Amino acid sequence: MEDNRIVDLYWSRSENAIAETMTKYGKYCYTIAYNILANNEDANEIVNDTYMGAWNSMPPHRPSVLSTFLGKITRCLSIDKWRARNTDKRRGGEIVLVIDELYDCIPDGNSVELEVETAELAKMINNFIKTIPLTEKRVFICRYWYLDSIPSICRQFGFTNSKVKSMLYRTRRKLLTYLKKEGAYLDSL
Amino acid sequence: MTAYNLLDAIGMINDEDILDAKEAVRTVVNHMTVRHGFVVRKRGRRTTICIAAVIAIIFGSFVTAMAVNEDFRYAVYSFFHISTPDVGLPEEDEPKQSNDLEVIYETDIENIVNVEYIRINGNFDYGRGLIYLHGEAGDGSAFYTIKNGQLEKLKTNETSLAYTWKGTEYDIKFSWCEEDGAIYIYSTGKEPANDAFWYVSPVNGRTDVVTLTISFGRQNDYSEYTFFLNLNTQEVTDIFDGCGVDQLSGITSTVFSKDMSKAIITCGNGTSVYYCDMNTKTLLMVSEFTGMPVNAAWFLDDNTIFSYTVDENSKCTCWHIFPSTNECTLLFTDLPIYSRTSGNGIIFTGTRYGLYVDLDKTTYMYDFKTGSRAIVEGLAYSGEDATVIMNANGTKMLYAKFDYTADSLAISQLGVIDIEKGMFTILERKGYEIRDEAAVSWFDNDRISILATNSSGEKYLYLYSFTS
Numbered sequence: 001m002e003d004n005r006i007v008d009l010y011w012s013r014s015e016n017a018i019a020e021t022m023t024k025y026g027k028y029c030y031t032i033a034y035n036i037l038a039n040n041e042d043a044n045e046i047v048n049d050t051y052m053g054a055w056n057s058m059p060p061h062r063p064s065v066l067s068t069f070l071g072k073i074t075r076c077l078s079i080d081k082w083r084a085r086n087t088d089k090r091r092g093g094e095i096v097l098v099i100d101e102l103y104d105c106i107p108d109g110n111s112v113e114l115e116v117e118t119a120e121l122a123k124m125i126n127n128f129i130k131t132i133p134l135t136e137k138r139v140f141i142c143r144y145w146y147l148d149s150i151p152s153i154c155r156q157f158g159f160t161n162s163k164v165k166s167m168l169y170r171t172r173r174k175l176l177t178y179l180k181k182e183g184a185y186l187d188s189l
Numbered sequence: 190m191t192a193y194n195l196l197d198a199i200g201m202i203n204d205e206d207i208l209d210a211k212e213a214v215r216t217v218v219n220h221m222t223v224r225h226g227f228v229v230r231k232r233g234r235r236t237t238i239c240i241a242a243v244i245a246i247i248f249g250s251f252v253t254a255m256a257v258n259e260d261f262r263y264a265v266y267s268f269f270h271i272s273t274p275d276v277g278l279p280e281e282d283e284p285k286q287s288n289d290l291e292v293i294y295e296t297d298i299e300n301i302v303n304v305e306y307i308r309i310n311g312n313f314d315y316g317r318g319l320i321y322l323h324g325e326a327g328d329g330s331a332f333y334t335i336k337n338g339q340l341e342k343l344k345t346n347e348t349s350l351a352y353t354w355k356g357t358e359y360d361i362k363f364s365w366c367e368e369d370g371a372i373y374i375y376s377t378g379k380e381p382a383n384d385a386f387w388y389v390s391p392v393n394g395r396t397d398v399v400t401l402t403i404s405f406g407r408q409n410d411y412s413e414y415t416f417f418l419n420l421n422t423q424e425v426t427d428i429f430d431g432c433g434v435d436q437l438s439g440i441t442s443t444v445f446s447k448d449m450s451k452a453i454i455t456c457g458n459g460t461s462v463y464y465c466d467m468n469t470k471t472l473l474m475v476s477e478f479t480g481m482p483v484n485a486a487w488f489l490d491d492n493t494i495f496s497y498t499v500d501e502n503s504k505c506t507c508w509h510i511f512p513s514t515n516e517c518t519l520l521f522t523d524l525p526i527y528s529r530t531s532g533n534g535i536i537f538t539g540t541r542y543g544l545y546v547d548l549d550k551t552t553y554m555y556d557f558k559t560g561s562r563a564i565v566e567g568l569a570y571s572g573e574d575a576t577v578i579m580n581a582n583g584t585k586m587l588y589a590k591f592d593y594t595a596d597s598l599a600i601s602q603l604g605v606i607d608i609e610k611g612m613f614t615i616l617e618r619k620g621y622e623i624r625d626e627a628a629v630s631w632f633d634n635d636r637i638s639i640l641a642t643n644s645s646g647e648k649y650l651y652l653y654s655f656t657s
Binding site: 024064065067068069071072075076079083095098099100102103105106118119121122124125126129137138141142144145146151154160161162163166170 | 191192193194195196197198199200201202203204205206207208209210211410528529572573574575576591593596
């Protein structure tokens with residue numbers, strides 16, 4: 001079924017909206033949730049919560065791209081659930097590695113962090129990804145938006161493990177430089 | 190600010206970029222199926238990625254219970270290390286530009302490797318031994334062949350037609366030429382109105398027809414279907430007429446036998462693999478032969494299929510299937526799939542041959558048709574910094590080792606495993622950082638190409654011929 005028809009079903013409060021979403025995007029949402037949570041039961045729960053979130057959001061929302069609308073709900077719920085876990089249960093899943101990698105984009109002791117609103121930071125990141133080569137951008141998004149594992153990215157792009165790792169490393173260093181330049185951090189005296 | 194803030198902010202990346210990241214992957218997977226076609230490069234590294242992905246997507250491995258032919262157990266591919274390195278041509282030594290497409294440098298290394306540099310001004314694509322140079326505003330686009338250091342322009346034909354299937358109209362337009370009894374094709378392969386992809390591929394031994402594969406749906410709904418297209422009449426005919434293939438959903442790959450009378454059709458990225466005999470109008474799941482689900486299958490010859498399944502421990506079971514007699518023979522069990530973590534296992538290439546890396550890095554060439562293997566002397570393969578790519582006719586395997594301290598591909602070693610001659614020849618490269626190297630692949634069945642760009646954006650193809 002076409003996405004706009006599915007959105008219409010949500011707007012007309014038809015429960016078929018959930019069934020159609022499940023058929024078309026169930027696997028997509030599950031993959032995102034599982035990448036983060038690494039637990040089948042939790043991932044399924046998040047996918048169900050995603051349907052509920054979509055049901056509660058439409059109306060008033062009428063997303064132009066249903067897949068990413070759902071994906072963003074799934075991603076957000078999954079990260080929240082992961083955060084809510086006890087520290088000792090925050091094992092597995094790509095998120096542990098991803099968080100660790102993203103520390104590369106945080107300056108070491110020579111800079112002062114500024115409080116930047118998430119929305120402002122998001123704007124900077126959207127601008128940043130326009131400045132990097134296309135393949136690098138795609139690999140970056142697969143890793144840090146979809147939280148795909150490195151081996152999965154290797155398979156998808158036909159790159160070697162080292163290639164993906166070095167590409168991501170370079171991108172993170174570029175992001176750090178970009179964020180500094182854009183004023184997300186100040187160099188201390 | 191913390192890494193968590195960054196993670197949240199990344200979650201707000203624009204929709205089109207999020208979609209594009211996965212769409213690009215899907216395109217790569219789709220193009221991988223065009224094994225005998227003129228592989229079109231849309232962007233710098235895409236073709237190499239596609240070709241490399243053919244190898245990378247089906248990494249496998251291999252160990253116990255192998256029905257290896259004893260005669261071949263101790264066979265060896267001899268090793269030849271060329272003592273003189275290939276040294277990149279410095280930019281200052283380049284001749285001045287005289288043509289849009291020109292051979293600017295040629296050298297022989299120890300009479301074993303011939304190297305040619307082709308400098309190209311403008312947009313181009315390449316593959317199967319030809320270069321397709323795009324003209325201004327689409328005019329004057331043409332195919333070129335390169336023989337003995339000479340570039341020759343070929344007669345280029347255009348075909349365009351509108352074809353409607355299941356309510357979607359496809360605006361098919363492509364360039365092609367005929368050379369040495371084969372058809373070569375260049376097409377952009379995308380229907381801009383509805384994002385429906387299509388591509389055209391040559392048919393082995395035919396100059397009157399090509400295959401036209403059209404796709405519909407996106408992401409999980411993606412499916413494709415292949416037709417014959419007559420180049421003279423532009424008539425489109427259903428290859429699978431009466432076979433029931435049109436009832437399958439989620440087709441992601443269709444691979445034909447050499448005689449085009451049979452096909453292996455993969456649905457849902459490997460969840461269902463079918464065998465179709467178009468002469469007898471038979472459509473069967475490959476699992477009906479093996480008795481268990483399979484992950485992949487391909488033709489070893491017109492009458493033999495190789496198939497395997499991978500278990501939860503990343504070990505595979507492999508079979509020979511002979512559909513004409515309904516026979517299925519177990520070939521290997523507990524064969525580990527190669528992984529970079531373990532550094533051990535089988536690397537499938539989608540052809541008759543595969544590379545097996547033992548725990549001690551001893552590397553073997555496996556022949557899946559005979560069940561034999563031979564040590565490749567001088568090769569201790571590591572997927573961490575190297576790749577292998579089989580040529581289109583399955584007679585030679587390219588080996589490239591990368592220098593990951595450099596920004597570009599930076600190929601520090603280039604080699605060829607010549608299966609017919611039983612020899613592995615390797616060439617050291619120096620000066621690979623002079624120009625950014627973006628792609629390595631087979632240019633044709635005998636020549637390896639490296640795509641490079643200089644700091645001014647000028648593009649080069651380096652062609653390497655190994656005469657082991």
